[in-house]
Amino acid sequence: MDKIELKALGKINLGLDILGRRDNGYHDVRMVMQTVFLYDRVILEKSRKPGIEIVTNLNYLPANENNIAYKAAKLLADEFRIRDGIRITLEKHIPVAAGMAGGSSNAAAVLHGMNRMYGLGLSEEGLKERGVKLGADVPYCIMRGTVLAEGIGEILTPLAPMPKCYILIAKPALSASTRIVYEKFDRLEDIRHPDIDGILAGIKSGNLRQTAAGMGNVLEQVMLPEYPVLQRIKEAMLKGGALNAMMTGSGPTMFGIFEKRSQAKTAMALIKKQNLAKQIYVTNVHRVLRRNL
Numbered sequence: 576m577d578k579i580e581l582k583a584l585g586k587i588n589l590g591l592d593i594l595g596r597r598d599n600g601y602h603d604v605r606m607v608m609q610t611v612f613l614y615d616r617v618i619l620e621k622s623r624k625p626g627i628e629i630v631t632n633l634n635y636l637p638a639n640e641n642n643i644a645y646k647a648a649k650l651l652a653d654e655f656r657i658r659d660g661i662r663i664t665l666e667k668h669i670p671v672a673a674g675m676a677g678g679s680s681n682a683a684a685v686l687h688g689m690n691r692m693y694g695l696g697l698s699e700e701g702l703k704e705r706g707v708k709l710g711a712d713v714p715y716c717i718m719r720g721t722v723l724a725e726g727i728g729e730i731l732t733p734l735a736p737m738p739k740c741y742i743l744i745a746k747p748a749l750s751a752s753t754r755i756v757y758e759k760f761d762r763l764e765d766i767r768h769p770d771i772d773g774i775l776a777g778i779k780s781g782n783l784r785q786t787a788a789g790m791g792n793v794l795e796q797v798m799l800p801e802y803p804v805l806q807r808i809k810e811a812m813l814k815g816g817a818l819n820a821m822m823t824g825s826g827p828t829m830f831g832i833f834e835k836r837s838q839a840k841t842a843m844a845l846i847k848k849q850n851l852a853k854q855i856y857v858t859n860v861h862r863v864l865r866r867n868l
């Protein structure tokens with residue numbers, strides 16, 4: 576096999592709670608993660624040109640060793656002494672620096688793809704062990720679906736698939752550094768913690784309304800007071816009929832959960848009318864049906 580094409584799916588956090596801070600600056604988290612059908616296309620191909628080459632449609636992304644897709648390929652090429660030239664094409668659609676794990680999902684796709692293209696025989700566990708060296712969200716992006724993530728995000732428990740629904744994704748014209756958002760969180764007082772167990776109960780019973788009612792992200796307490804546009808997007812989503820609306824990850828992307836596509840479209844029109852978002856999409860959850868849960 577000389578060429579392989581993969582879909583690198585983005586994620587939303589249905590829940591994000593922070594339990595504590597480690598000495599190395601990383602935080603212990605408790606998160607409910609969900610992949611959505613908004614994805615980057617990742618193409619891996621063997622090339623005559625030596626080394627790892629990155630080609631991307633976004634001129635502001637690094638096309639060198641700083642790209643996380645490059646780092647993923649290098650990690651496996653070094654370990655398995657792969658000497659071929661490799662070209663990685665990233666057709667980006669997931670908003671960048673947005674809390675949707677765009678980079679992490681690209682890295683996960685490269686690990687999966689190299690494993691297949693070179694017959695490395697790595698198990699999902701083996702891929703995750705390598706993935707966490709690249710970023711805390713990478714093991715989850717390897718696993719995908721509806722998952723409880725603990726530790727720094729790498730201790731993963733698969734959950735029943737989230738009930739079918741429509742997701743409206745809206746990213747305003749600002750970007751957030753994950754590291755800085757976590758640092759600002761450390762300086763907050765009087766933190767209100769979300770009800771992660773409520774989300775888990777909703778997912779277990781296949782109840783969309785209960786799942787949505789439990790949604791909460793502790794990092795909103797950093798971002799919402801700083802950027803009023805986020806609260807305005809949330810209000811527009813709720814007005815359009817969202818069961819709930821929230822920021823994903825470290826932001827600034829907001830998402831809403833809807834029972835009907837028409838409601839998601841109504842909310843999208845409200846957000847567009849007020850010019851609140853730079854990127855906006857209606858999508859679905861990506862359901863991974865796992866046996867024996």
Ligand SMILES: C[C@](O)(CO)[C@H](O)COP(=O)(O)OP(=O)(O)OC[C@H]1O[C@@H](n2ccc(N)nc2=O)[C@H](O)[C@@H]1O
Pocket residue numbers: 588591600601602603604606674675676679709710711712713726727728753754755757824825
């Ligand atoms: C915000 C989330 O996207 C929620 O899913 C993740 O927690 C972030 O995952 P990520 O972007 O893959 O994170 P990394 O690339 O490993 O780390 C970026 C920065 O985020 C902070 N970070 C990340 C994960 C974590 N559990 N605690 C942290 O404090 C650290 O300051 C780190 O330097």
Ligand SMILES: Nc1ncnc2c1ncn2[C@@H]1O[C@H](COP(=O)(O)OP(=O)(O)OP(=O)(O)O)[C@@H](O)[C@H]1O
Pocket residue numbers: 635636637641642643644665670671672673674675676677678679681712753824825
């Ligand atoms: N393949 C890539 N795709 C997107 N960003 C990349 C990539 N490689 C490196 N980066 C850099 O990483 C930074 C974070 O991008 P990314 O889109 O992964 O953030 P994110 O959605 O906040 O991720 P997370 O939810 O995991 O925190 C960007 O500033 C970007 O320059």
